[in-house]
Amino acid sequence: MNKSVLLGTVAAATIVAGSAFAGTLDDVKARGELICGSNTGLTGFGAPDASGNWAGFDVDLCRAVAAAVLGDPTKVKFVPTTGETRFTALASGEVDVLVRNSTWTFSRDNDLKLDFVAVNYYDGQGFMVKKDLGVSSAKELDGATVCIQTGTTTELNLADFFKSNNISYTPVTVADDSEAQRQYEAGACDAFTTDASGLASTRAAMADPANHIILPEIISKEPLGPVVRHGDNNWGDIVRWSYFALLIAEEKGITKANIDDIVKAATDDASYDPEVKRLLGVGDNDTGKLMGVDAKWAYNAIKAGGNYGEIFEANIGSATPIGLARGLNALWTEGGLQYAPPLR
């Protein structure tokens, strides 16, 4: 009896082995819920608030994807992942999509068998130092002690930067963001390096932001974006276009507040901008069919948390305590890098 069970298992295992992870979309639909890998808590980008609701810049993208696929932005389960566990969680199918400020790099794309489908935040690694250190350029940091967070691309960038400038440094690795801030403020390191967005928000939360400066050098490119498993192209397309829909919405001036009016106007007006019509599924436009989602997918995604600009401003924009400027993340029409392909 043992043997037959065993053989059965082996056979079953071989059959399943042939079909790699495909059909994430079907899984999500069958489950009625999107599982989104998130940060364990990063100010502005993703963390549960006092009443336990997840909120943040990355979180809103998850909600938009959930809205596009399931029609309901609340049908998301957030699985907190650490720097070490995030890619495994995705690769093992534990989460459907990872939206957790992860940098798109060559080796992650190829070696880890993952696909970065979009860049929802263009970042770069910078340095913050205390003003009284008397340093105005990162190249003057010879011999300095630098705080870095482990398990990220930053330690590799840092090593490369100091190597290429032929100067030395002492790394102080720290476990997380708040620890890095504390050490830096206590003076345990001369400089604190992380993504510029992180530096800005850390600086904003300090008691004396005026005494700290962010050095002009940005030593790396850090395109952060949602990640899906390699090989499931349909699912990748859905996540990618849910994001692009938010961008197009901003480009076209569609906001959470006026979207219903625009739908109405577009329905009534035959000469209304055809791209908006396609985007919002007005009339007999059904862009969702090709991806296997509802015709109103983009409408739902935008309705969930607003367009890209709205999400940015609500979570990390200049009105929030984090106070990030759009910078590289402005639309291409406004001098930034955020550019969506045409929806046609």
Place this chain on the structure above:
Amino acid sequence: MADISFVRHQMLDPQAPPTSQSGVVKWLRENLFSGPLNSVLTILALISIYSLIKGAMPWLLNGVWNANSLTECRQIIADSGAAEVGGACWAMVRVRWNQFIYGLYPVAEYWRPTTAFALMFVALAPVLYYGLQRANALMAGIVGVLLVLALWGLGTDGYHIALSAAVMAGLTALAWVAPKKLVWVTLAFPAVAYWLLWGGSVWGTVGAVAGFGLFALVWSLTQRHVGVVVAAAIGLIAAVLWWSLVQSHITGVLAQWFPIELRYVRSDDFGGFLLAFVIGITAISASLPIGILLALGRQSNMLLVKTLSVSFIEFFRGVPLITVLFSANFMLLYFLPPRTNFDLILRVIIVVIIFASAYIAEVVRGGLAALPRGQYEAADALGLDYWQAQRLIIMPQALKISIPGIVSSFIGLFKDTTLVALVGLMDPLQGVRKIVLSDTAWRGIYWEPFIFVGVIFFVVCFSMSRYSMYLERKLKTDHR
């Protein structure tokens, strides 16, 4: 003959001892300044106590309880003129205490874990004082009163308070009338606690319990004919068949006719001390039977069984818990059939059970080793077979000796639950703290969460270790 010139006729009244030999001075001399070394030690001790108090007291006393953000806290402290010494911002604890205790568990459902926690004490009572009417009833009564107070403090609605109070009153009555029957409460507790914590339809839980009932039934029917091990195997097959084929049909129908259900809570929402207790208690209680089997395996005469048990125990005692936790995260899914997926908390609980069972096995082995050889021989002389001897003679004594060891394993495990944060779960020390700190209102706060969590850990672990010491003393008397 010598002339006795003086004979005293009446005794002198007793004199008061010199001041150096009485009262406070004597106590001080004997206990604090009995020699130069002791005096130095005393002075050193006094200095260290003083500096500790001097360093921490003002900060603790200047604490601010009413504020909504760290900036507000800092402002209030600065206004009170204590900016120099600073002050604690306890307001964070006041605002966010519930997440430290319950994690993201829905606020309206707080009464469920609280009730489960209270029921745990009642379920433990028969283990702690088996059959003692007064102690059992007292325990149930006190826990019941505390539960009602706690629920009231949590703002639970009256219906659930009344329900919980009624259940606790019933249990108290049961403990008074038939204290030995409380064992059934202990047996039912895992299922009840599971249902209370996770919720969902009651019939799913009942169905799962029925599987165990089936197992016990089949086992007791067949055990006489085919022996303990084979009977257990048959029972297990029957239970598995029930769970996999029959259960869902029956419970589905029952759930339609009698829809009794609680709101389903996902294990992802578990956090804080709730998570620590769930992991710790499940792991210890589930690892107990496995640990006993492993300990018996290690003492077995069968070479293969012994080798396997020893390698299992030594492997899990030889690797750090962190690596085991990371394996739960990284590796368990590789070892299970493809596309199996279940949530991280369950995986963590499974590996912690495996990990703890290796430690429990060693504790039980200690208990077995402490038994005099005569007990084994007496059991053999009575003609009992292996399992009978274990069940009737060996285990009751060995387990009794191991109780303090089991309690200290539990304390160790409970403290180690703080490590689950490293795989992304919300433990009170790191996970919840990180969430709270990522809130812009509390960003930059540092000591307060550590102190709050540390104090709770201390209270829980300290009382358990005191209890285990008390047990140790109590158990000692009947062995010497």
Place this chain on the structure above:
Amino acid sequence: MTLAIDAPKDHFRLSMLVYDTRYRSYTIQFIVLLLFFAFLVWLTNNTIANLAMRDKDINFDFLFNRAGYDIDQQLIPYTNDSTHGRALFVGLLNTLVVAFFGCLFATILGVFVGILRLSKNWLVARLMTVYIEVFRNVPLLLWIILTFVVFSETRPQPKDFRVTDEMIAAGQEPAANMLFGVIAVTNRGSSFPAPLVDRPLGTVTIATVPVNLTVVATLAILLASIWGNIVLRRRAKAVQEATGDRPVTWWKSLLILFAPVILFLAALGFHWDYPALKGFNFQGGITVAHSFTALVVALTLYSATYIAEAVRAGIMAISRGQSEASFALGLRPGRTMSLIVLPQALRVIIPPLISQYLNITKNTTLGMAISYLDLKGTLGGITLNQTGRELECMLLMMLIYLCLSLMISAAMNVFNAAVKLKER
């Protein structure tokens, strides 16, 4: 009526495999073996299937690729150009060094606290009880983090040590001073003077690990001196036993112990390299990062409580008559403890001590909370993260820890057998 004199004839029947206790164990073992192999096959199959599904393989080649990251504490030379395999070794050495110092200090502190807890001094005994209870009942992780924070928050910054010309002119003292003028404890780490020689003997590289010949030679001379001293003392003892008079040895001992080393080092041009504030940091000397110090201190403080309890239990297990006899012989309390009670208590203390050493070794992994780059930090942390080879890294890591644990318990068991009461 016949008497059964012989045992029943053994006609082997199949049913005896189940009902005869002589054969039953073989049946059971056979079934267990079968189940065990079935389980192994099942695991292997699943793993292969899962790897195939994720388009992965098991491959340890990454150990020979460039690591690319820096490690702040390295006992063997390492740069970011070194391989992941070398990073593993750096991490392993970091683990070992923490475990070694943790065990050493925890034992010393634990023995002291255990004795003090039994002290007649009321205050001291209570204080020790409080210390033990507080540290035992709060998670170690918390202590590690807190110790680290205390170090980095309470110590001055390096720039506070700076003495500028204006300050000298104004007669000001710097905000912080070095301990004895040579040791600087900043909020980043502790800088100690480093021993240096002008004419080093050079280094040989053994398996890519450079070995400093000066250090080796110094150690060799030291060992030789110690051996010489032992010989001297043995001779003195022989003389004492033969004649009853012990020859004066103290100055000979001192001479044998220290003169060769001092002469050797002087010949090589020995001097201290004092740490000095240059640029942002203290340069020169040996700098120990606080993540290391904090981890050792926290492990020591935490584990010492367990060792103290073991010591106390050991001492209490020694019958009172032993110390009374010792007092009767006229020994002072201190010598009673060290000569009579502790050696006997050792036998009770060692088994729990072994498990504490194992715990300390395993608990070094908690250094990841303060980013101490031990084996967990390099192999199980950054390497795993950069290469995505979780299966390989975790297996390798568990294997290494397992070997460490087994080696420690083997060594300690040998020691235990040596001190065990020899019953004749």
